[in-house]
Amino acid sequence: MVFPILNPRPQSRLGNIRSGPGDPRRNIDWTMLAPVVLLGVIGAFAIYSATFWKVDGDPYWFAVRQVTFLIVSAVALVVVMAFDYQLLRERAYFLYGCSVIGLVMVLSVGALKGGARLSFDFGPISFQPAEFAKPAVLVALAAYFSESREEDMSYSKFIGGLVLVGIPTALIIVQPDLGSAFVLIVGSLCILVMAGARLRYLVLISVLTVATVAAAVVAGIVDRYQLKRITAFVNQNSSDKDLERYVFQVRYAKRAVSTGGWFGKGYLKAPLTNGKFIPVQQSDFIFSAIAEQFGMIGGGVVLGLFGLLLFRIWRVGHLSKDLFGAYICAGIFGVILWHVFQNIGMTMGIMPVTGVPLPFVSYGGSSLLSFAIMIGLVESIHMRRMR
């Protein structure tokens, strides 16, 4: 055992005779669930602080919806972890197919918002297929690679995996949602690495990604505002009128983080967060609200919770007896890691702005549900690792 302290032996008292140490219900990783719950709670408070002025007469509009999403997601998490993840091995390609169909459909009938078709609109709630494609593609990829038990990946195997990832990724780029596409690529890269991809395969996939994005830009699929965000990132002090919106958004977010200082301005006492300075702060820039109000300490706690969560996912991947489970864990590890880095990075001006939410914290039902499913999967793997 690599980490004996973190992995206490099951209790073996005489009184406990109803189930063996391998019983899934006795192997829930509470240490992984704790940061998830805490992040969800912190997120709900942060969302309230960033949105209480937005809806006339109803300061809790956003907060109440987020709490509802949290409860729904919690139910989904429990449901997913209750099922054996091995059941997915057989149905992985079916789910994958459903996701691809969803992605194709959203391109034609999705709600047009800011020049992009990202979601289906069902009245009060909307649904983003890209969010659900993330776990589906990861599971399919894990299933595909775990079929073979070779130490190193064959070239044909790699090409198959590439196609598997490439189709949904391309569809997401076309939406266009570069942020989600990158998330999927990073998750897939983690699985590829685990499955023994050679270095040149990884280089190839990187080149392909860059080429695809470049082609999409040239073809005009990636629209101007995504380009402007990147231009604004490269030149963060630009006074170009055209970039002003994007430059200011990041500048104010950075200021919010920075002026938080060590201890923050205090809850609901932050001038930038409560002064309507940062557009869409409740989703993309929620970290700035936390950092301004709770300072380095608050931001550090959030980072620490993500660190703990990621470590626990990593650990499950380590403990997993079968390759399928280990690959899923690696993929989910990559997805969450990239979400966190991309989101917090753009808030602090070290990454370009892409509409990537901060897991469990940002406002939004689809992403919350998707992350709940992913954590449910990892839990399921953990619970059934003793078989």
Place this chain on the structure above:
Amino acid sequence: MASDKRASRLAAIGVVAMLLFGAMGMRMWFLQVVDSPALEQKVQSNKTRTQKLLPERGRIFDRFGRIMADNEKMLTVTLAWEALRDQADRLELFGRLATILQTTVTDLETRYGGPLGSDGKPKGTKYSPLLPLPIKEDVGEDTAMYLLERSEDFPGIDVTTEWKRAYPFAPVAAHIVGYLGAITKNDSAQYLDQGYNLNERVGQFGVEKVYERYLRGTPGYVKFEVDSRGAILQILERVEPIPGNDLQLSVDLNYQQFAEQALETQLRLRRFVETCQAQDAKRKSVKPQFPDCQNLKAPAGSVVMMNYSTGEVIALASYPTFDNRWFNSGISGDKFSEIFPKTDDPDKSLLVNRAIQGQYNLGSSFKPFVAFAALDTGQLPGGSEYRYLDQGEYTLVSIDRETCQMIKCIYRNALCGGGNYACRYGKVNVEDALAVSSDTFFYKIGEEIFSERGGQPILQEEVRKFGFGSFTGIDLPFESAGRVPDKESKKKLVESGVLMEGESIKYLVGDNVQLSVGQGLLAATPLQLAQAYGTLANGGDVNRPLIALALLEPGTPNSTQVGVADLTQATVALNLGTKDTIRSLNIPPEVLDPIIRGLTRVITGPGVFYDSYHSTTGERLFASYPYEDLPLAGKTGTAQGAASLPWNDSSAFGAFSLDLNQPYVVTAYLEKSGYGSKAAAPVVKCMFMAAVGAATMAEVLPANPLDITATVAAPERSLPSNRCLGGAAYGGRD
């Protein structure tokens, strides 16, 4: 886990994750701990916006409260932006307001959204989102009241007050009052330091410039809290502006107007006078390269009237003049440069106050101070009793014959007998010499006071006691100090190329001889001359000329008379009119009395008898002056201009009353206008005639509005009656 290989791959992924977390942590550290304090400050200023509230500028009064500079209230109707967001409501409101304000809905829409672009959409307003939208400027008081009383019918309406500078008596005293102008690039740093906005107008000339910091007042401000788009969330703080102090001047506008009229009238009259150059024995012109005769140009001049007991300036005129309302008349730049052309011709410069900036040779009007130097230093054996035989010319004695071949050694008197020979006055003492203006008497002083005392600057030191060569310290800008020539100043002039090549770098006896009759390198302003004559008049006190009497607390009410403030209800904030004696010379009677007697004889006669009767220089002119009403003493001066041609002669005259109850000293200087007794002296005489009530001095009245179609800087003005300018034959009382 199946194999060690996979374990190490998983570990690699973990390491990558740790690196990314490290990067985030580092970034957080830098932002929140290292950069935090600096940014904190920046954000604070970003969150609040301050709008300055400009104060009403202080007014400027003459000594009796006539309002020389005033502020016109300009009412502007504004609407709050919030009331205009809804298009239908806005158009309805604009429709109703357009009729009341006599404007168009199109104009109001343009103010709201800016002009329409090529796509038919408005291009954005030019007005600040921080301040209510101005929809009509300069509305009447009744319109403003009408709208304010019905503010519930016109949501968001308000009326703001702005100020526009007005000069009710312009162009009288334009050089004294000055004008306001934009802050120039050179001054911008200095004004920014003092809390000005660069779009403010500041005093650029006259007392508007000198007393800028008192007249301006203290701006107030409104501090708003704003969001990222600059929309106002709330008003945090409002501090009302404090109006500037009013300024009371010592000037009497009646005298000021009279002086300007007399000066301009006399200059225009002098332009009709033809003058001819001297001829030799064969009736040929001495300088054949120039025309024989020419009209006087009489382009410019100045008059100073001062109270010599206190130093208060009563009138200070400079011609050519201008109307200071041009500077805020809103005319185009082209029109402005037509009216105020840029010129290198000093005769035409308008924006120069010649009374304090003109640097002139004073001619014989400088002689009283040379006489003082001679008597004060004991240069004349026997003092006032000393007599010198004036034979019309003076030959330098301190230079040997040979040197005299090369430089000028013979100096002559002014011409007599129709310009045929130099005047000869016979045995004259210092009193006679002043009365008839004997040059040779003063040439001798000029040579001997220099050559007998080892070339020491004795004469210079003596005349400097009267203030020549240094700033008088009057509270007007751009004053000149003038120059009393000596070794150092001559060296400087030669080295800087002002003097002709070949001119010796040394200060020679000839320079001192020239100085003794107020010629050569002497430079003085008419105000310095008035200050110096005032010193003789009051017995030796050199007083700083004052033009401001007091700074008053704002809010002096207007009197019943139009254009006049009621000074009896004024509160003095700062007294500026205290007599300021720079130095007291305590001139002993044996020095002062012969000078005063000589100057009195200039006015009254008699002259001297030698060959024939030589009248004094002012005798004939002042024959028509009611001497018994206000006894005077004075002195003429004629400064030779370029090439010693008569039409280049400039004319100076200074006079003071001998009655301490009416302690006036008046000087006039008329450029290129001929003899002192002919051009400048009549102007001075007119001033004293007015003082004793013998000449009609019109009451100054508020001016008509500025005629912006005019093409000259100031309209032509003249005396109501120019009889006072005339001499014995026709120049009596009106």
